[in-house]
Amino acid sequence: MVSAVEIKGLTKVYEDKTRALDGVDLSVETGKIFALLGPNGAGKTTLMRILTTQIKPTAGTAYVYGFDVVRNSAQVRESVGYVPQEMSVWTDITGFENLLIYAKLYDIPSPERSTIMRNALEDMGLTEFKDNLVKTYSGGMVRRLEIACALLIRPKILFLDEPTIGLDPSARKIVWERLTQFRREYGATVFFNTHYMDEADLYSDEIGIINKGKIVKSGSPDALKHSLGGEVIIFTLAGNATYKGIRDEIGKLAFVSDVLINDQELRVIVENAETALPEVMVVLRRGDVSVEKISLNKPNLDDVFLMYAGSKLDLDHGIREIRQVRSMIKRG
16 A cells, blocks of 8 residues: 655755755555644644645655655645645635635536535534634634635545644544544545644554654654653752752663653653652752652653653644734734
8 A cells, every 4th residue: 555655865955054854754654643743943844845745845755645746746736635824714704605715726616516515514513604704713613614625625635734723622622523534434644743742642643753854753652652661750840959960860770761851840761660769869869959749650742752852842832823823814
């Protein structure tokens, strides 16, 4: 079976010498839901725009369902749907009118438009709102309309750039119910990036972590969590705590797999938290590090991301940025 996405050595250097992608290798199986995780500026959107033929790579190759994104761009576009971060519908017309515009842009034959548009509205739960102006829609409804427009051609692969960022939990759940239903009914592939670790954990079959333009780790959510092994001791440190030498000292302990530090949070990955905790505390006391809170957990995707990307995802910044852009567009 032909892979949905096959990438080898993909590189993108912009005119200002910014190296957005630096030799990306990636394979995504047909019919899978794939999540791309990475810090802001890691190359996620650049990769997605290359795969949807909006920009050309500097070097390397990328294939979507066997078609080269540069040499066979027309065939690629026939197979893909794309929902960008930026708002992609018009707010001063109705949901139905937006779908009609997209149906004409996609050159859907006139006799088929009505049925296809009706199905798209039903798939996204928007039938009763189709004649309302989009500016009266909630954020979740707008996002579902954008996805409905992308699904008009029933793409073999749907690319989603931050599909639910800034939406409330119930709106996010509805969006993902519709997306998983589409994937199940049509055997489509879904390729998305997100700031929400729970979405990647719950809905993706495979995750790729990208950092500084390179895929640094990939695998199923469970495999990635298991790759860290053991348990995680999480220390919330006092505001005046210093890390000088502490990371190295804790890392020398035989039972410690890794030590991760982010802001005032120290995460120590160990084989057995119960036996490790007293010895780690000895090191912290010796280093005069004040601890406000201690908790024990199994490794989660936050730990995986921190391990391989070296930082936490800045969810608040991502939400603010996208909400600001979409709000400006909505206001015209």
